[in-house]
Amino acid sequence: MKSISTLALATAVSSLALTAAADTKIGMITTLSGGGAGLGVDVRDGFMLALEQAGRDDVEVVIEDDQRKPESAVQIADRMIQSEKVDIMTGIIWSNLAMAVVPAATAQGVFYLSPNAGPSALAGARCHPNYFNVAWQNDNLHEAAGAYANDAALKNSYILAPNYPAGKDALTGYKRMYSGELAGETYTKLGQTDYAAEIAQIRASGADSVYFFLPGGMGISFLKQYADSGVDLPVVGPAFSFDQGILQAVGGAALGIKNTSQWNKDLDNTANTAFVAAFQQKYERLPSLYASQGYDTANLILSALDKADVSDADAFRDALREADFASVRGDFAFGQNQHPVQNIYVREVIQEGDVFTNKIIATGLENHADAYAADCKM
Amino acid sequence: MIRREQMCNAAVILLLLAIPLWAHSADAPFVITLATKVTILALAGVGLNIALGIGGLVSLGHAVFFGIGGYATGILASHAQTYEPLLQAPFVIEGTNQMPIIWLVAVVFSALAALVIGALSLRTSGVYFIMITLAFGQMFYYFAISWSAYGGEDGLSIWVRNEFPGANTLVPLHFFLICFAILCAVLWFAARLARAPFGLALAAARQNQDRVEAVGITPYRLRLVAFVVSGAITGLAGALFADLNRFVSPSMLSWHTSGEIMIFVIIGGVGRLFGPVVGAAIFILLEHFLGGISEYWQIYLGGFLLVIVLYARGGVIGALAGREVAHD
Amino acid sequence: MSLILVLEQILNGLQFGVMLFLMAAGLTLVFGVMGLINLAHGALYMVGAFAAAIVASWTGSFVLALAASLMAAATAGALMEILVIRKLYDRDHLDQVLATFALILVFSEGTRWVFGSFPLFLDVPPYLSGPVTLPGGIEYPLYRLAIIAIGLVIALGLFWLISRTRIGVQIRAGEADREMIAALGVDISRLYTLVFALGAALAGLAGALVGAIQSVQVGMGEPVLILAFVVIVIGGIGSIKGALVGALLVGLTDRLGSIFLPQIFALVMEPSSATTAGASVASMLIYILMALILLLRPSGLYGRSA
Secondary structure (H helix, E strand, O other), X not given: OHHHHHHHHHHHHHOOOOOOOOOEEEEEEEOOOXXXXXXHHHHHHHHHHHHHHHOOOOEEEEEEEOOOOHHHHHHHHHHHHHOOOOOEEEOOOOHHHHHHHXXXXXXXXXXXXXXXXXXXXXXXXXXXXXXXXXXXXXXXXXXXXXXXXXXXXXXXXXXXXXXXXXXHHHHHHHHHHOOOEXXXXXXXXXXXXXXXXXXXXXXXXXXXXXXXXXXXXXXXXHXXXXXXXXXXXXXXXEHHHOOHHHHHHHHHHHOOOXXXXXXXXXXXXXXXXXXXXXXXXXXOOOOOHHHHHHHHHHHXXXXXXXXXXXXXXXXXXXXXXXXXXOOOOOOOEEOOOOOEEEEEEEEEEXXXXXXXXXXXXXXXXXEEOOOOHHHOOO | OHHHHHHHXXXXXXXXXXXXXXXXXXXXXXXXHHHHHHHHHHXXXXXXXXXXXXXXXXXXXXXXXXXXXXXXXHHHHHHHHHOOOOEOOOOOEOOOOXXXXXXXXXXXXXXXXXXXXXXXXXXXXXXXXXXXXXXXXXXXXXXXXXXXXHOHHHOEEOXXXXXXXXXXXXXXXXXXXXXXXXXXXXXXXXXXXXXOHHHHHHHHHHHOHHHHHHOOOOHHHHHHHHHHHHHHHHHHHHHHHHHHHOEEOHHHHOHHHXXXXXXXXXXXXXXXXXXXXXXHHHHHHHHHHHHHHOOOHHHHHHHHHHHHHHHOOOHHHHHHHOOOOOOO | OOHHHHHHHHHHHHHHHHHHHHHHHHHHHHXXXXXXXXXXXXXXXXXXXXXXXXXXXXXXXXXXXXXXXXXXXXXXXXXXXXXXXXXXXXXXXXXXXXXXXXXXXXXXXXXXXXXXXXXXXXXXXXHHOOEEEEOOOEXXXXXXXXXXXXXXXXXXXXXXXXXXXXXHHHHHHHHHOHHHHHHOOOOHHHHHHHHHHHHHHHHHHHHHHHHOOOOEOOOOHHHHHHHHHHHHHHXXXXXXXXXXHHHHHHHHHHHHHHHHHHHHHHOXXXXXXXXXXXXXXXXHHHHHHHXXXXXXXXXXXXXXOO
């Protein structure tokens, strides 16, 4: 059994970029296999790029694949905290996995920095001094889309999302800001791949626009079928369906569609320009939203480590709160519930040569915080 | 032959007990967590093995019972933590964080579900039975995903592990010993069951339905009872699994879970009493170590499973102990 | 509720059903002739879609892409049969389930290893894109009409193959009595490989056709696989006719249910909870249908009683 635990350690060490004698140990649990692995791969690559650039040898990262299963994520977290004694955790992509892991991790004194998921409970009533969200609260991008719909004088939206909690949050977020009428509201099956029925309803509903939240493969299917249906109402969506990783699979069907995001590769600041170039050079592909979030998360940790040792939890927490790092988003600050206060932009899908990508056309919401901060007693 | 299988069994159960005890003294809590996972999944497999191994009922829907057990834990515990009663009228039902009560609820509800599903599904046989149990599994899965009162797809977190009188369940070893004791009790029960007239008649119905009917036994009833017992045990395992993870979600109900429970049974050896224990242990260790070696570890897992099916008929115990039992 | 919407949903149901038929036909043939449950059938669907996406990006030709999907899936199927499946014919269903489950893992992660974690691009060819206006003023995507047509032609072809050709006679004989046809001097292992490759090719074609309007990604075969099983169980395992009827039934039930159930629920509930409750029941609907049919006819609609 002894050999087993040494082997576990050996395999963990083999997955590091940085070497031993580490003072700070970071555990990354993310999705690296099965459907949805693309998101985890991007977060990991962005994160590791930042660490590599910093060239520090006192930070060790242990990376594990959660297979997108909450049970696996919980067990990996237990192991990282109990056996490997990590100080900081990060990496989780999906809200349901975050809800399973984060409360227990923070309760055991570990810091958790979310590079992607932002469930409302963790922003509100269940907020925690050791929990920081470096991406967004789940509703944010949808709220920006609702605000954009008002600006674009859209008055009768048809909205749809999968029938699961994040889907309901998405439509709630959109409706929170949107002031027009609803031509219809549909919850589709999670993992659904054919949207002919919904598109027929959209056509029959007399809507003047469509808002949809269908992450991953669901969004690809919807967009291709929508483009082929001849319905030509304007479509708005959050960045998740228009991300660099999947845009090539959607192809021309996405051209011209407006989507909301807190980041884009054409954001004009030095940190971002350097990030996009370095990422392309190292991984030979354009960075995605997720990669930018992973990169920011790593840089935030590094900035705090420069000011305080992680073993001094209070000082380290204060250093994190200051968010004193060069974010690829430009201005970045934490609100009172340790969630971002940031600009959310409206992007349009364009084609550059053979590559489909986004460009920013407007600012949807400025210095936007989330709606749950008031419930957070910290 | 028989003696060799018994020796294997004794070695397996001693090892399963010795490793966590060692880990406790060596301060390696995660090893205990792994052993607990093996124990609980083995329990689920022992449940399935009663239907599958003795009764020949290939159920691809046992995740339903596993999930019901898990949700029994999750729902009762979450109500206990928020102090909101589960039911106001016509009478008040409070949540609870006492494991024995939760186990009772898990067993009762998964047995009820097994009774309904079994009564309907056992009208069919062969592939149709496999597929109708899969269909019931999918129904429960999609229901759980959209059941927003208890978290839907997000699942339900239990912030603190439930309590057991006289033990501190937060200590990994204590929780392991509770699970281990249950596994031993259920193994003893399953061994008795297989040798009792009921088990013999059930096995006979699997081997030759006509002959059993000729002596006046109704296979349908035998199988229904076996299916209910099997579902109840798997439900109990689900309740423990939720407590191990302090979390339940619809993925406990997915058809992959049904497939995995079946894999434990087959790797170990169908119809072998300790087959699921060995199978679960091998599966968990493979998952743990292959996962560290490569991002694409599931390729190796698939290859391993193929080798087992094609070349080690009767599973690992069959290969170790000789292959004359119950594999047809 | 306008009549046009209803008609459009019926077309959608037909299209979905025809697609399921292409998947289910191979499954049901393989089960009927060889008595084998193949969970890895969905992997062949994925192979077809990936092959089509690759060839389309090389050549830009959709027809070549479809041909590639047929060839690639048939080849993968034949290899699968020769290397693994062949050893499983005289095993029980349990071994078959486990072995083909293992094949799913190998195929899915193998594909991801070769092609990466990101979805591939495959689009409807220009001459089939966009909507057409049907009599009655229904605007309907031409591509989906083409899928319905292709599916129905293949269904007719299969019926012809089975009822009129020498191979068909052997297949029917194999379903009726496996030992007998070996005794008659038919090269049984060649027949089995052929049937398996045929089923695989149909699955691959389905994957490519659907891939053009959906997402070509790892794991795309699994949800379809489960539906295809529902189809053949409803239709009666081993029956091509049952597979066709079952596929159309499942396709129509699913499409019409997802639209009309929330509206029916809205008659008795408040709108917001009707939307979610209706969506929940709609996602369970085909499984409820399957359970009901099996309760009334334990061997499916056209199955021989067990």
